[in-house]
Amino acid sequence: xxxxxxxSDNIGILxxxxxxxxxxxxxxxxxxxxxxxxxxxxxxxxxxxxxxxxLTISFFxxxxxTKNTSNTIIKPALWVNWLALFIVILNEKTQLINxxxxxxxIVALLLMGxxxxxxxxCQCKNDKCxxxxx
Numbered sequence: 001x002x003x004x005x006x007x008s009d010n011i012g013i014l015x016x017x018x019x020x021x022x023x024x025x026x027x028x029x030x031x032x033x034x035x036x037x038x039x040x041x042x043x044x045x046x047x048x049x050x051x052x053x054x055l056t057i058s059f060f061x062x063x064x065x066t067k068n069t070s071n072t073i074i075k076p077a078l079w080v081n082w083l084a085l086f087i088v089i090l091n092e093k094t095q096l097i098n099x100x101x102x103x104x105x106i107v108a109l110l111l112m113g114x115x116x117x118x119x120x121x122c123q124c125k126n127d128k129c130x131x132x133x134x
């Protein structure tokens with residue numbers, strides 16, 4: 001099945017939105033965990049892996065969107081924002097740099113916004129306008 005520009009942007013929008021909801025829900029889950037157990041240092045492993053699942057899904061959404069977009073500025077913007085999201089999530093796991101919590105929300109919103117913009121304004125009317133790789 002061929003993944004079209006519109007579908008990859010929809011997947012990117014969905015992945016960015018779910019990622020942001022995951023980030024928003026995390027503090028509330030920790031509050032619930034604190035109230036329900038005496039040992040509250042550990043984040044459930046399955047919850048930590050959700051970050052990587054969202055990154056993987058959004059990687060493929062960005063890949064397919066940049067492969068088929070008609071706007072050359074969108075290509076690096078999507079990749080830069082995906083890379084920023086990757087770095088922010090990796091930094092969150094390793095705590096190399098102390099970043100404010102809102103950074104990950106901003107990056108996820110930007111990635112979602114770029115997919116929305118790409119979906120609305122950068123669709124090819126025919127196959128000749130899109131740059132095809134591979």
